[in-house]
Amino acid sequence: MRRRTKGLGLWIYTFIALAFLLIPIVYTFVFSFNDSGKLNIAWQGFTLEKWATVCTVQGLCEAFGNSILVGLTSTVLATALGTLIAIALVRYRFKARSAISLLLFLPMATPEVVLGAGLAAQFLTVGVEKGLGTIILAHTMFCISFVVVTVKARVASLDPALEEAGRDLYGSPGQVFWRITFPLLVPGIAAAALLSFALSFDDFIITNFNSGAVDTFPKFIYIAAARGIPAQVNVIASAVFLLAIVLVVVAQVSRAARAKRSSAS
Amino acid sequence: MATSSTKSGASFAESGADLELTGISKRFPGFTAIDSLDLQIPAGSFFALLGPSGCGKTTTLRLVAGLEEPTAGRILIGGKDVTDTKPFQRPVNTVFQSYALFPHMTILENVAFGLRRRRIRDAVAKAHEALALVELDHVSSRRPAQLSGGQQQRVALARAIVNRPALLLLDEPLGALDLKLRRQMQLELKAIQTEVGLTFLHVTHDQEEAMTMADTVAVMNKGRIEQMGAPEELYELPRTAFVANFLGQSNLFTGEVVAATADAITVDVGGVPVVVPRARSQRHSGEVAIGVRPEKVTLLTEAPLPQAGRNVFGPGRVTDVSFSGVSTQYLVEVPGAGELVVFAQNMVFGPVVQVGAEVWLSWNADHGFGLDDDPGTVPRFVPDASTESIAIQRRIALEEELEQA
């Protein structure tokens, strides 16, 4: 009897926690179908119209496109640089090794406002005009730290004897990297890239300091909030969310299929 | 089957090449792992590098493979100086201690890796052939993680052998296997070496394994080669106390040389004259260390008549008897000489004497040996459970088994 009440308590707790996590997402999704006017706060009735007219809102799709562009570019840059740094930090013994390890933590520990303002001041001093380029630079900078930390763990778990075996089996340094090191690091690199994209895509603070006149999706919403957020914003947010869900499901299913195949053989 | 376009310059070796190390030293920051090592391994031989853990065996192999650079000295393979070349430029392959199979490739891809890198034709067919040699062709599409330890070991061997290296390096390849599998793999490795005719450099800390498999054994200690030779030679005529006790057991004594003839020296061991052939002694005057193997010593229950050419100790007292089927090991305390160990074949049922019995010990003077060590540093014989002098018998038995197989 006591056991059942305990079980029930756990269920209630789980339900509340999940509801707490999911209500904002559900709200966003539902209100993308709201037949609202300028203000998307009270339910006015169901419509598909907002999904069909996403890009009619001035600047919205452009901001979204900028976010995707910045996200992809800074992810590629940060992942490539961060992976190389991670390999160097784990594999090679050099003078400033531990100092660099420590310094790479700093951007993660520093408040974003400080980071964003500091960077903006530097751009001003050097005389670089703010725009897409400066956003990409800023995002690459703070993503590198996260990439290094993620990939470093993977490199550390890699048996150095595998690369030595590759060299012993007539692999040139390039072949050893692309055929042995890289494939074995892919799970870590992929995780780092996803993390980078997510961080870049929803960054507002640093972007706001370094974007000049260019809008990104988060910046657009922030500015729109002053006048009332159009339901089309909910449409894009919901679409991104659905895409993420689909990606996760596909990844899980294909992994399960692979596991099944390799255990069957 | 070498193609002139191979970048490595290494080719499919028709037969093994000889390896020569001259004055090789390897110093790590604050630690000398290898100290001016000289070593010659003849082509086509099965050579074992035997030594306790941490004596520098793996480091030696890594130097030969090119995975580590020597601090000093030259490395020659087949007469060619390879000291300054990269690993992929050397006609050498390694079976790693941890096997180091590529986890993201199938067994077949693992084995074909070296062939593909050198653009050798029919890589897949050759890989299948090598897998068939180690009887694992049926698992060629699996991944390493789906194989047992023994199977992984054989894949590692196939992956190295398929390249027909002039020199194959094996770093304790059987260390992770259980006893039965290890024994079986010892025979298989030896058979494969005979079949492919390559030079094998096999590293191990297991003296039995080294003696069973190798044509030549080099005993290594603290980064130096203590002694090198055929297993029988090392066993019958150890030159240092380390070799005498690392390969099997030995009874060691120290004493002053009191007489010397053209054929023999006589050493005073606690008042008892012990004769050792001059040819079997490293030192011929002053304080010396000498020894005799436990199975060469005969146990007597009565004082023997003095006889030329035999050394006698006694009377002593039996302090321990341990019966092990084929033979019995006796520990005998002899005043003045210390504790001696004696192996006796069990010709009758059970031990011939019991603990506490009064016995005499005798051996043919031709069987003794004189060591090169400074007598002050030679430890008295310490029975060591990890060393067994039945290794020679095991080797003979295994060789017979091999011939029948």
Ligand SMILES: Nc1ncnc2c1ncn2[C@@H]1O[C@H](COP(=O)(O)OP(=O)(O)O)[C@@H](O)[C@H]1O
């Ligand atoms: N990279 C290294 N740096 C410092 N010391 C090392 C290094 N590699 C090996 N050593 C030391 O060299 C000695 C010999 O090592 P190793 O050749 O692996 O011995 P073995 O294979 O005979 O057990 C050991 O004491 C080990 O600690």
Ligand SMILES: [Mg+2]
């Ligand atoms: Mg080792």
